[in-house]
Amino acid sequence: MSSLNDYIKFSLDIEDQNIIFKDYFYKFLDDGLKYKIYTAELIQPACSFCGSVNLIHNGHLKTNIHYITANASQPIVIRLLKQRVKCRDCSKGSMAQSSLVNKYCCISNKSKLRILSALTEDRSMTSIAREHNTSVNTVQRVLASCSHRFIDSYDYLPEHLAFDEFKGVDRKLHFICLNGETHEVVQILRNRFKKDLLKYFGKFTPKARANVKTVTMDLNFYYQDIVRECFPNAKIVIDRFHMVQMLTRSLNSLRVTVMKKFGKGTREYALLKSPWKLYLKKFDDLEKLHPKYNWHYKDSLTQAQIVTEGIACDDTLVNAYNLLQAFFTALDDHDTEAIKEIIASKAQVGPLMHKTLLTFKHNLTAVLNGISLPYSNGCLEGFNRKIKQIERTAYGYSNFTNLLTRIRLEENKVKEKGPSNLLIA
Numbered sequence: 001m002s003s004l005n006d007y008i009k010f011s012l013d014i015e016d017q018n019i020i021f022k023d024y025f026y027k028f029l030d031d032g033l034k035y036k037i038y039t040a041e042l043i044q045p046a047c048s049f050c051g052s053v054n055l056i057h058n059g060h061l062k063t064n065i066h067y068i069t070a071n072a073s074q075p076i077v078i079r080l081l082k083q084r085v086k087c088r089d090c091s092k093g094s095m096a097q098s099s100l101v102n103k104y105c106c107i108s109n110k111s112k113l114r115i116l117s118a119l120t121e122d123r124s125m126t127s128i129a130r131e132h133n134t135s136v137n138t139v140q141r142v143l144a145s146c147s148h149r150f151i152d153s154y155d156y157l158p159e160h161l162a163f164d165e166f167k168g169v170d171r172k173l174h175f176i177c178l179n180g181e182t183h184e185v186v187q188i189l190r191n192r193f194k195k196d197l198l199k200y201f202g203k204f205t206p207k208a209r210a211n212v213k214t215v216t217m218d219l220n221f222y223y224q225d226i227v228r229e230c231f232p233n234a235k236i237v238i239d240r241f242h243m244v245q246m247l248t249r250s251l252n253s254l255r256v257t258v259m260k261k262f263g264k265g266t267r268e269y270a271l272l273k274s275p276w277k278l279y280l281k282k283f284d285d286l287e288k289l290h291p292k293y294n295w296h297y298k299d300s301l302t303q304a305q306i307v308t309e310g311i312a313c314d315d316t317l318v319n320a321y322n323l324l325q326a327f328f329t330a331l332d333d334h335d336t337e338a339i340k341e342i343i344a345s346k347a348q349v350g351p352l353m354h355k356t357l358l359t360f361k362h363n364l365t366a367v368l369n370g371i372s373l374p375y376s377n378g379c380l381e382g383f384n385r386k387i388k389q390i391e392r393t394a395y396g397y398s399n400f401t402n403l404l405t406r407i408r409l410e411e412n413k414v415k416e417k418g419p420s421n422l423l424i425a
Contacts (some may be wrong), residue, residue: 005340012067012076013110018043018097019080033133034111039079044096058084058093065101066133067108075133078108097398107138115142118404122408140200157208158186161234162380163217165192166387169400176380178386180216183379185411190400194222201230216375218242219359220246224366238363238370239377240331247327248280251320255279257350258314270297271310277309279321320349335355336368343367386410 008014008021016324029035046053060081067076083096101108118128125139132139149219155181160180165173175192178185179188189200212231216239217223224236259272274296278286286303293300301309311321323342330338343360360367370376390406397403 008040012038012078015101016042016100018045018096019098019100020055033075035074035075035077037077037079037182041083042083042096042098042100044083044085044094047085047090047092048094048097049092050087050090051089052089054088055085056088060084060088061095063101063106065106065108065258066111068110068114068132072131072133081206093351107134112142112145113141116146116409119143119406122389122393122410124395128200140196140402143402143405143409154204155208157204157212158182159211159213160375161186161212161215162375162377163215163220163223163379164380164384166384168391168403169397174400176384178380178383180214180379182376183297183383185383185408188404188407194226197226198229201226204230214369214373214375215379216370216377218377219246219363224363235369236363237373237375240370241376241378241381243360244327244331246356246359247324247353250282250350250356252276253325253352254317254320254350255310258317262313267297268310268313271306272313275303275306275310278303279310283307283325316348316350319347320353323347323349323353334370334372339368339371340364365386 004023005021008024011018019040019042021038025038027035028224044055047055060083063080063082065078067078069076078100080098080101080194084093085096086093097103099109111134115128115132115134115138116288118131118141119125119142125143129136129139158179158181162178162180163175164178165175168174173192175187175189175197176185177187177196187189187200189196209231210233212234214235214237215223215227216232216237217227219242220237226237227234255272255276257267262269262272274294283304286307287306287333288302291302291305307321311317323345326338327342329335330342343357343364345357349357387407391397391403394406397406
């Protein structure tokens with residue numbers, strides 16, 4: 001019996017000396033799977049209250065423990081008989097417990113740890129439950145057992161922060177804040193309302209808030225109010241991607257307006273419609289040597305010739321296109337003086353681009369900081385892409401805490417304070 005017990009413990013990687021294995025066999029259960037069943041007894045050598053070994057044995061509690069397996073088509077179940085005892089010295093009753101499984105639970109701790117490891121991957125809970133022969137509710141309980149806070153202390157904030165939002169539960173916008181240097185998540189909040197953001201950042205100590213030097217964001221107007229109120233030493237940095245995005249959208253809108261002035265069968269209409277992406281690229285990146293035939297306008301033209309002839313259809317479009325190209329050049333050169341001249345331009349560039357330039361002028365200091373400083377929201381946009389993939393894999397989340405915990409697990413930011421915090425399901 002001893003050799004069989006040692007062999008089974010070695011094969012199952014169980015080290016608890018109080019578990020004595022007696023037999024194993026195969027059996028088909030109601031779900032149609034072939035189970036490998038081990039029978040074992042969990043003994044209690046001493047009283048859990050006073051430590052006395054003067055015990056009266058009072059039967060067993062039979063439990064079926066689901067254990068990890070390398071073959072999902074052949075699950076493992078340990079039929080564990082937990083010994084009940086009564087102490088002769090303190091007259092208290094107790095039942096044997098083991099690190100193999102938590103009290104009142106039938107899922108082994110090793111199974112929970114493997115489920116937790118699977119939750120760090122981009123997989124659905126259904127596939128994880130199927131692989132580990134558990135229910136989806138069990139996977140959700142393991143997920144819920146993890147801490148879901150990114151920061152446990154309000155004594156520190158990074159020097160460089162990045163603000164943004166993403167769509168999550170019920171298509172609502174949630175606030176997200178990243179460390180601009182290490183790209184680690186600082187916090188994700190349920191909403192992006194101004195009062196809630198002020199309340200959250202107000203919890204940090206004055207020293208922590210004074211440590212923040214830059215905050216990168218889009219042109220969301222009340223984010224700037226939050227920065228001015230909460231971070232006295234921080235510079236506001238407008239993300240370069242959002243500036244380019246606003247200008248390209250303005251040019252694209254003007255292109256469509258000019259295009260609609262011409263008939264659908266005209267050459268001008270064809271030049272402005274089908275190759276629309278070329279108008280949004282840098283002119284230096286366009287093909288200038290090898291013309292290609294296009295059946296839309298029945299001619300062989302290079303990309304540069306298409307754009308040059310297309311914008312020549314309207315003087316306002318020419319001005320807007322030249323302004324966008326000048327902005328690209330100034331952005332690459334980090335030329336703040338050139339940016340000032342572009343923003344102060346009086347040329348006719350269409351109502352939408354004119355409105356965009358007025359927005360830049362109103363936020364001139366923050367825009368110039370975005371041009372001159374190396375910080376951007378690129379890391380945050382990439383992280384939001386990961387969050388979208390997490391939501392897509394799960395077909396969406398209805399619980400914000402579960403979404404937040406899954407994001408944290410997949411980014412390996414779980415702060416383990418002890419095995420019990422991760423294994424209570």
